[in-house]
Amino acid sequence: MSRDTALVSAEWAEKNLDAPGVVFVEVDEDTSAYDTGHIAGAIKLDWKTDLQDPVRRDFVNKGQFEALLSERGISNDDTVILYGGNNNWFAAYAYWYFKLYGHRDVKLLDGGRKKWELDARPLVKDVVTRPRTQYVAQQPDTSIRAFRDEVVAAIGTKNLVDVRSPDEYAGRLLAPAHLPQEQAQRAGHVPTAISVPWSKAANEDGTFKSDDELRKIYADAGLDDSRETIAYCRIGERSSHTWFVLQELLGHRSVKNYDGSWTEYGSLVGVPVALGDEPGEA
Amino acid sequence: MTAPTAAGCAAPDQAAPLPASLDLEKETVITGVVRSGEGEVVPGAYVRLLDATGEFTAEVVTSPAGQFRFFAAPGTWTLRALSRHGNGDTSVTAGRGINEVAVTVALA
Numbered sequence: 347m348s349r350d351t352a353l354v355s356a357e358w359a360e361k362n363l364d365a366p367g368v369v370f371v372e373v374d375e376d377t378s379a380y381d382t383g384h385i386a387g388a389i390k391l392d393w394k395t396d397l398q399d400p401v402r403r404d405f406v407n408k409g410q411f412e413a414l415l416s417e418r419g420i421s422n423d424d425t426v427i428l429y430g431g432n433n434n435w436f437a438a439y440a441y442w443y444f445k446l447y448g449h450r451d452v453k454l455l456d457g458g459r460k461k462w463e464l465d466a467r468p469l470v471k472d473v474v475t476r477p478r479t480q481y482v483a484q485q486p487d488t489s490i491r492a493f494r495d496e497v498v499a500a501i502g503t504k505n506l507v508d509v510r511s512p513d514e515y516a517g518r519l520l521a522p523a524h525l526p527q528e529q530a531q532r533a534g535h536v537p538t539a540i541s542v543p544w545s546k547a548a549n550e551d552g553t554f555k556s557d558d559e560l561r562k563i564y565a566d567a568g569l570d571d572s573r574e575t576i577a578y579c580r581i582g583e584r585s586s587h588t589w590f591v592l593q594e595l596l597g598h599r600s601v602k603n604y605d606g607s608w609t610e611y612g613s614l615v616g617v618p619v620a621l622g623d624e625p626g627e628a
Numbered sequence: 629m630t631a632p633t634a635a636g637c638a639a640p641d642q643a644a645p646l647p648a649s650l651d652l653e654k655e656t657v658i659t660g661v662v663r664s665g666e667g668e669v670v671p672g673a674y675v676r677l678l679d680a681t682g683e684f685t686a687e688v689v690t691s692p693a694g695q696f697r698f699f700a701a702p703g704t705w706t707l708r709a710l711s712r713h714g715n716g717d718t719s720v721t722a723g724r725g726i727n728e729v730a731v732t733v734a735l736a
Contacts, residue, residue, distance in 0.1 A: 378641075379689075431689070432687070433687065460674055460710075463672065463712070464674070464710060464711070464712060466712050511679075511683070511684070511685045511686070512679065512681075512683055513679065513685065513701065518701055519700075519701060521699075522685070522686045523677050523685045523686035523698045523699055523700045523701075543683065543684065545683070545684035550676065550708070550710060551710065
């Protein structure tokens, strides 16, 4: 994968709003932004109600994903362009799902909603409906998804990348600073994880930094690209952003997103936790 | 996965009242309004909270009345606002409780 196949610019998107076989999809946790204005023709996916299992802590299974995409009118042959707020966090998460279920052609809109808004590009309120399809998903590709036991086993052996803010990594905050800090689980990070906040990979308008800048950021942080890598954050969406950078933009192989992330790891009984600004010992 | 309690990582409504469960003895709330150089409130601005080293910590979008709010920790922070009307920075030394900060944006 590379920037040319995984990313489109706002200019490209605006020229291809009506292109046949191209479907724009806005993904957010709070879809009220979509309702106040969205890219013309874009449908919406709600990270919580559409992409998470309503009962178990897991994301939608193959059958649920097929039913969702069929109902929203996305077909296997469509080029899916994902974008959203929060610097594309949830759009990157959805991108990872589409890859996990084997969608052939999916891309992120560079800069997401923020860049589009700051550029004063048009947003519309039209209700978008697409004809129903018969979407067929592949078996989940677990080569890009890490589970908790793999994370524990990776301590001191694989690259672990903590992409939360420095204060969350050190254990001084339990959640991003736009949210109340009342979560009950332990603070800190997985021992030996390096700290590379997701935001290092993005410019302030939400677009990704250049490949050269990105390579330098991870090399300087000590990421050994000959080893497998697991990225995590708090609930797995910011680490999807970093997974996207490493695997889809920079072409690293064997990068996994740990979607359980700190809300799972920080609540496990008996696992090691490191506090402070240093990675800590295995 | 389940939604983690009150919210995941999406930007919550910036105009909503503070939750009743919030303990202002413990929380450090940084809140305020973004205005243009002419004094008009700026809705839809992107406000970024940067830590004392300039590292990005969080970002929210202002409410229709230009309001923003962060739950941070005591210390020195920079608020950087981006908007179609230009950008602007303000720094604040915050303590526990509510810290009111004004941010003005202007075209460079």
